[in-house]
Amino acid sequence: MTTTRIGSISKVCCSSGDDIIYQMKPLPDDESERLFYKRIFPQGSKCPDELGEVSRKILKKCGGVPLAIITIASILASNGQDQHIKPKYHWDNILGSIGRGLAEGDSAKDMQRILSFSYYDLPxxxxxxxxxxxxxxxxxxxxxxxxxxxxxxxxxxxxxxxxxxxxxxxxxxxxxxxxxxxxxxxxxxxxxxxxxxxxHDMVLDLLCSLSSEQNFATILDGTQQSKSISHSKSRRLSFQNSMSEPTTNLVDATSMPQVRSVVLFRTNIDLIQTISCFKFYVYWI
Incomplete structure (x- = not known):
């Protein structure tokens, strides 16, 4: 079984006429509401009347997508020992920040916008x-x-x-x-x-985008032509899969004193010798 968010890929994966493409449908309104409220309110509690309208508007913008629903619900849920329901203005702020949401279709850009709320809500x-x-x-x-x-x-x-x-x-x-x-x-x-x-792959997409923007880590996965990182300002390196070019062209530890750590996943074993001069690295099979 193959899962994908791209329709053209699902068609390519069909090896015979007997293969079936199942297109996931959004959750109906009642199931969306049940998932949303179960995450926010204590067991057995109901949504207060003053939050009914704003919650329905939020759910509409989530478009029946479970990941979007649970993401927004997790922001609105009480944290730790605080069991108080967050005030209505907080719900209104979330509603206004979502923009058009996913009601008009599951756009990757709109989904990332929703997911980003969870990241920025963190300490x-x-x-x-x-x-x-x-x-x-x-x-x-x-x-x-x-x-x-x-x-x-x-x-x-x-x-x-x-x-x-x-x-x-x-x-x-x-x-x-x-x-x-x-x-x-x-x-x-x-x-x-x-x-x-x-x-989740969509959460990972967001994290990789934020990581690149903040110069947090450089990912080298071998699936595309890699550029030399000898003068990169990146503080962390992650090597994934097999590299398509000699590692000596990619790593020059002497010119990267700002690199704090290097992590290797399922990559060429000879890369360990290349990075052995770093103070800290992990080889993860």
């Missing part, structure tokens, strides 16, 4: 931790413990005056991102704790 330390996920390949299964240690190694987890250990604090970051539906937890143990996570 600064969680923004950095989430943006770091841009270094991972699409559909990659990210082990929770490894991710937390990588956050710590990068200096994203700051204990300050808190008595909580850095790893435990990193776990709370992981759980908060999962609670906001920005990562998808997988492989739960007997206690219900997720052992890994994935990132």
């Amino acid at each position: 600064s330390h969680l923004k950095t931790c989430l943006l770091y996920l841009s270094i991972f390949p699409e559909d990659f299964e990210i082990r929770r413990d490894w991710l937390i240690w990588m956050w710590i190694a990068e200096g994203f987890v700051q204990g300050g005056e808190q008595e909580t250990g850095l790893f435990e604090l990193g776990e709370s970051y992981f759980n908060e991102l999962a609670n906001r539906n920005l990562i998808q937890p997988v492989h739960f143990d007997a206690t219900g704790k997720a052992q890994a996570c994935r990132v």
Whole structure:
């Protein structure tokens, strides 16, 4: 089975006349409302009357797309121990910021606009931790413990005056991102704790775009002609898949003192020797 958001690709994937293309339909109004309210209000609670109209307008702009609905609902949901419903002006601000939304069709640009609300709604330390996920390949299964240690190694987890250990604090970051539906937890143990996570491809697209804009990381995936990065200002490098040109043309560590870390995924083994002069790198099979 192949899944894609591009209609032309689905047709190419059909190898015979018996193959069937199933086009996902948006959720009907009642199911959209049920999903939206389940995320925002405590179990058994109903939407207050004063929020009924604005919630219907928000749902209309979400166009029945589950990812859009859960993204907006996660912003409006109460966080932590605060069980108070966010004031109506906050709902109105979200409604006004969505623009035309997805009511006229699932545009990738409009979808990214909606997803970006979740990113900008994060506190600064969680923004950095989430943006770091841009270094991972699409559909990659990210082990929770490894991710937390990588956050710590990068200096994203700051204990300050808190008595909580850095790893435990990193776990709370992981759980908060999962609670906001920005990562998808997988492989739960007997206690219900997720052992890994994935990132939705549309969320990853947004993170890669933001990462590029903020000069956070440089992704080299071998699927397109790579340019020399010997003079790049990037602070992090992520090598993914096989590179189509000699790695010596791509990496000159002596001219990249600003690079803080290098991560390799399913790439040429000889690249390890090329980057061995860096202080910190990870080879992830």
